[in-house]
Amino acid sequence: MEVTQELLIKCLEAFRQQQLEKQKYQDYYDGKHDILSTYKFNPKRANMKIVVNWFKKFLQDELAFSLSNPVNYIDKTANPEYIDRIDLDFSTWEKVHNQKLMLKVNTFGHAYELRYLKDNEFKATVLTPLNCFVLEGNDADRTVQLAMHFYKENQFSEVEKVDVYLPNKIVQHYEVDGDELITKGQSTHAFINVPVTVVEANTERKSMLDDIKDLVDAYNTTISNMCNELSDFRMALIKVIGTRFETEDDISKMVEKGVIELQTGADIDYLIKNLPDQFANSTLKEIKENIYKQASHIDTNEKLSSNTSGSALQGRLITLSNKCSTIHTMLEQCIKSRLKEYFYILRIRENIEYDYRLISQKFTMNVPNDLLHLADIASKLKDIFAYETLYSLFPFVENPSVEYQKYLKERETLMESEVDLDAIGND
Template sequence: MQINESLILQCLNELNKNYISKKIYKDYYEGNHNILKNYTMQDSRSNMKLVFNYPRKFIDNEVGYLLGKPVNYISKSDDENILNSIDFNISHWDKEHNINLRKQSEIFGESYELNYINEEGEFSATILNPINCFVLEDGTTERNVVLAVHKFSKQFDDKEYLDVYTDLEILHYQIGTVEENKTNNNSTKLNYIGSHNHIFERVPITVCPANSEKKSGFQDIISLFDAYNALNSDLVNEIADHRNAYLVVENAKLEEEDLGNMKKMGIIQVPNGAKVYWLTKDINDSFVKNELDNIERKIYDLMDEVNFNENWASNTSSLALRNKLLNLENRVSMREAIMEKVIRQRLKNLFIFLSKKEGKIYDYRDVAVKFTRNLPTDLTGLADVIVKLQGVCSRETLLALLPFVENPKLELNKYRNEQKNIDLSE
């Protein structure tokens, strides 16, 4: 595909469209829900707006469940050098990076990992999303990235800039406008700043989708969030000021100024035979509670989450806990497959970097990526399983079962060194 300014402008136009359509998911994650803008206000009444930020809660829980424990790497060919190279080059930043990458995917439906070489000559990565980046794919089954544009601004600078990533170089532009005399409209103009080459021989951006449809993790249930917020807000305001209550005055007449004094002083005087009372609308507490509980259950069900605020037995085993988390486990397993593919592409770029910097040749297909669920673990039962599997599986494989062992190969080497020292001391 020929990269020219016309194609770049088309990509920039798509990026601007995505910003409009995707920003709502960023707002909901940050707690800026629809009720804050569209709640029906009533004069002289309480108008509190309650926001229950379920999107943040669910996304953080799901990402923590999948990536709360570091990703482990295992060499299929038992090559210790390849694991040492991975550990040395990315272990100091990849845990936080993986969490944020997955979080951005769940919010927007997809996110992008940009690999680059930092000023100190180290292999690094940063995260982009659909409101600041557009990625053009080739349309094949492999969905190779052929072009990516990243729109950004600098602090204390009112100008906007655009970086364009191709398979060989990075083009730098400043975004400007040009006035069209015939239509009196402004169109986007790109002012070329410069370019520089990169080493990856492909566009150094990897797409990380939230799911196969690239939909936000909570897109389908935004209406339930809105209903839950509105119902709770109405209920609180009803209690706060009798939202559906009216003051009834019988056999007396109050002037408008009397009403103001009554509110200010909290006192009302009426002649003999007059009556003052509230005409209220009865609230069916059971109906309201049942409706709130029903909406909350639907929210948890559709997000495949478990409500840990329910009463659970204190001695619930890890197996029973996993059974309750079965739906979430199925959901996360699909995310795990996506993350594994993204991490493999990162390793592929890392090994390109190492081959050019140090002359080391590694095959990313030799590396197995292992995820460990962030769950309470029955270490006693797990230790019993490991003992029973002695002689059936390798020690490195058995060590990989332990959630607190981040690098089984390194742990095995430590164990062997300790045994040597013990034998020498004896």
């Protein structure tokens, strides 16, 4: 594909349109909801605007549930050498990177991973639809033909720059001048293909916000109306019958001292507004339930009976578990692509040949586990499955291969100690 100035200008125009469409997702995550600009202002009434950020809460819950535990790598050939190498090169950055990546993916519906080398170390960073545009082909694999990364050098810089990543290790550098791109030079990257991968939240590349936005807006409006209604009448009015205050000072003294002297037959009472709160509360409850249903989440603050079984608790989590399994599936595709590029670098730099398809990933949900039950399962299956497979069942084991090697080394040390003790006893 020939990359011309005309093509890049079209990509720039498409990126600006993409920014406009995707900005609302970042705004809602940051708490900048529509109610802040669309809530009807009444100069004579309270005008509080309440934002309940369900979108951010759900995304954070999904992240904690699905990726709090690190990804375990398992070599299908039972060779620990490459697993150890992956752990060495990825352990300093991968866990946080995966969390940030999937947070952005689920915020916007899709995001991007940029691979690069720094100090001869393989690394990756996260780009979003707000600072990156990817041109994909119409082939079955939707091959990335070019990627444009928009950025400023620092928070004080006014100049917007663009790095255009192309195949065959080419990076073209530009500055944005309105609707034009000014060429600033060219450099190289380390990969044959464009080092940017599109990571999807689902096959439709839809964000959760698309399903719950109207409900969230309705919840914000309803609760804001309730708070404003209460604020307008937070002070009860004093109702006086059969007498009158001569001056405003009389009212101030009464409020200050809490005492009032009345004539015979006079009466004083508080006048309060009878608010029909049942309708508003039931509306809020119904909206909240629908938000949880549309988001496939459960209310963890809901009180449960004391005799609720473990199976029943797992049943309540089934829809959220299925959703987090989708997160794992989409991340797994990205990791396989990441490993392919990683082993390409090892082959070029160190002449290490290995098939990335022989490395599988094991994800562990961050849920309470019955370790005694898992230990019982492991002891019963130790003669059927490999130890690394059994180690991967335990959430606290970050690397089953390394854990198994530590186990073998420890056993070897113990056996040597026993031999030395026997020798001493015979002397």
